[in-house]
Amino acid sequence: MMSGARGRTRQASKPIPGQAALGRFIASREGVLLVTLLVLGVAIDLGSHGALWYRANVTSFLVDFAITAIPATGMTIVILTGGIDVSTGSMLGLIAALGGKLLAAGWGLAVAVPAFLLLGALFGLVNAIIIIEGAVPPIVATLGTLSIYRMLVFIVLGSAWLTDIPPVLTKIFVTTRLGPLPVATLLALAVMAGFAIFLRFFRAGRHIYALGNNEEAARLAGLDVLRIKRASYVLIGIFTGLAALLNLGESPLVQTSTGSGFVLTVIAAVVLGGTELSGGRGTILGTLFGTLIVQLVQDGVVLLHIQPFWSGVLLGLIILVSVGLSHAWHRPAEAA
Amino acid sequence: MGGIGIDRSRLLLLIVFLGVALGGYALIDLQILAAGNLTSMAVFAVEVGILALGQTFVICGGDGGVDLSVGAIAALSQVLLGLVLKDRLPWELGVLAALCAGAVMGLANGLAYAVLRIPSIIVTLATMFAFYGLALVFTGGINIDLTASPPSFLAIGQGSVIGLPFQVLLIYLPVFLACAYLQLFTAFGRGLYLTGTNDLAARLAGIGVNRIRCLTFVIAGVLAALAGVVSAARLGTARPDASETGNLLSIAIVVLGGADIFGGDGSVVGSVLATMVIAVVDYGLSYNNFNPIYQAGVIGVILITSVMAQNLVRFRARQRS
Numbered sequence: 001m002m003s004g005a006r007g008r009t010r011q012a013s014k015p016i017p018g019q020a021a022l023g024r025f026i027a028s029r030e031g032v033l034l035v036t037l038l039v040l041g042v043a044i045d046l047g048s049h050g051a052l053w054y055r056a057n058v059t060s061f062l063v064d065f066a067i068t069a070i071p072a073t074g075m076t077i078v079i080l081t082g083g084i085d086v087s088t089g090s091m092l093g094l095i096a097a098l099g100g101k102l103l104a105a106g107w108g109l110a111v112a113v114p115a116f117l118l119l120g121a122l123f124g125l126v127n128a129i130i131i132i133e134g135a136v137p138p139i140v141a142t143l144g145t146l147s148i149y150r151m152l153v154f155i156v157l158g159s160a161w162l163t164d165i166p167p168v169l170t171k172i173f174v175t176t177r178l179g180p181l182p183v184a185t186l187l188a189l190a191v192m193a194g195f196a197i198f199l200r201f202f203r204a205g206r207h208i209y210a211l212g213n214n215e216e217a218a219r220l221a222g223l224d225v226l227r228i229k230r231a232s233y234v235l236i237g238i239f240t241g242l243a244a245l246l247n248l249g250e251s252p253l254v255q256t257s258t259g260s261g262f263v264l265t266v267i268a269a270v271v272l273g274g275t276e277l278s279g280g281r282g283t284i285l286g287t288l289f290g291t292l293i294v295q296l297v298q299d300g301v302v303l304l305h306i307q308p309f310w311s312g313v314l315l316g317l318i319i320l321v322s323v324g325l326s327h328a329w330h331r332p333a334e335a336a
Numbered sequence: 337m338g339g340i341g342i343d344r345s346r347l348l349l350l351i352v353f354l355g356v357a358l359g360g361y362a363l364i365d366l367q368i369l370a371a372g373n374l375t376s377m378a379v380f381a382v383e384v385g386i387l388a389l390g391q392t393f394v395i396c397g398g399d400g401g402v403d404l405s406v407g408a409i410a411a412l413s414q415v416l417l418g419l420v421l422k423d424r425l426p427w428e429l430g431v432l433a434a435l436c437a438g439a440v441m442g443l444a445n446g447l448a449y450a451v452l453r454i455p456s457i458i459v460t461l462a463t464m465f466a467f468y469g470l471a472l473v474f475t476g477g478i479n480i481d482l483t484a485s486p487p488s489f490l491a492i493g494q495g496s497v498i499g500l501p502f503q504v505l506l507i508y509l510p511v512f513l514a515c516a517y518l519q520l521f522t523a524f525g526r527g528l529y530l531t532g533t534n535d536l537a538a539r540l541a542g543i544g545v546n547r548i549r550c551l552t553f554v555i556a557g558v559l560a561a562l563a564g565v566v567s568a569a570r571l572g573t574a575r576p577d578a579s580e581t582g583n584l585l586s587i588a589i590v591v592l593g594g595a596d597i598f599g600g601d602g603s604v605v606g607s608v609l610a611t612m613v614i615a616v617v618d619y620g621l622s623y624n625n626f627n628p629i630y631q632a633g634v635i636g637v638i639l640i641t642s643v644m645a646q647n648l649v650r651f652r653a654r655q656r657s
Binding site: 130147268271314316317320 | 402588637
């Protein structure tokens, strides 16, 4: 138990002796997701007669991906510690409203960008304080702040939409590309890569798994459990601030409903990626695939001229089938 | 646990909340205590209150049990009802279809939890997407107008009986009594409490833990469909996006009513009182011309402070987060 803090924690699947690394990967959760992703991609490619690859579609897909992937990385970490944050969508709306006001008032990016991130950190800290100091279960605490942040969006915006947001964000994050990828997407990939490495190879990263696997043991092993939790909520706040920034780049408009429903997409991406809500199990790579699948389903429904209403049905089914399959696969013995 | 399944400090807290809310509004304008206003509050409370009663059983069952799909079930059932009415079939048939559909959706949730062993929060997150999606597919995203429906159907949401709204007296009250009976006087209720408190012990005592939890989802499904029927009759329309706030609001009500989100400690009486608190707060805000969105914020504050107050009262900090 103690070695869990330092050594390796449970892997997504047990290594099978005598099989190549590739075989092991394909049998793992991430492998299954990759195959799902490829099948979906090919199906949509064939069904849409190549419309999937039109430049406008690729760009909007990649930017949508980034907006979901960044908070999803934070959500993965929060869920790994055994917590959850359902306030993300309202928080995104609130940060977009406050930050958008700054931008509309003519403040430059040098002020606005740090402001977005700091606001995120602040709201994340509010969640953390309620959860840790108030000893309120995370789902209840963030359910509460979900409503409170949404109310604040209304107070900030009044009844008007915020539309006079300068196009500079779009220019930086969406139209500027390095190679084939918009800056927003590169940013998301960098965040994911950084935290994948952090979780796997850094002592503090391993501590997160240790905490999620067994909080009491982690405490006894001398980990500052509360600090890790606090940091994870602040982190998802900062990431939500970043996502709000990218969101304004994609559509320079804030309305009172901005971000509502967003958290469910984020949680869907994380859960689809194999992170378990009980904590301690999951990877950023899984979340990457989960996010891609969620976005591909939403994009594919449009491209295949299916009524867009089917995207919710498909997403729901994919979550059920994928999580159901992995449970049947990895824990057959626990059935009792 | 007291005689009605709610602990005394929580009962007191809810009554204080209710008194403060009503008293506070009465200080602003005594008219709020007029009969007409009180019945309007009750009408608002019925729909979300029914959702919350179903949610109470699911949360009581423990294992992180929670049903995020109740609002979606209400919407899809309401849409099915609307389709039946649009075809000029008897409205009783539509109501029956809606309730059966609610039971089937609840059963789907329950089976995915019990048989596929997927945590219920994931199951119902997925089915919430799916049920709302199907409601959109069936309607093409357009509200179904029901104002031309038989008056006997619309009376469910608009009529009154001996001066009280139909749905308060003839739907909510019986449903509340039935739920209270179920919780307090049946083997199911006792088994549910044991299951939520300690499912291993319950299992060893021979209780069909999975069957009980599965049943809670079916109950939540049927009640959600009922809420959908009532709101369709009240508004004279079937909306594919009905009850979108109901998913989370019903959970907030149950927690405010004293349930432990980790199971065991919920009560039907607590949920009903909490529904009344929410209804008073909400109605008072709109009565005093506050934007309805303040309701959401105030509910958030109440939710968080009530749990903190409970922690203080119990004098033990739960670090189970």
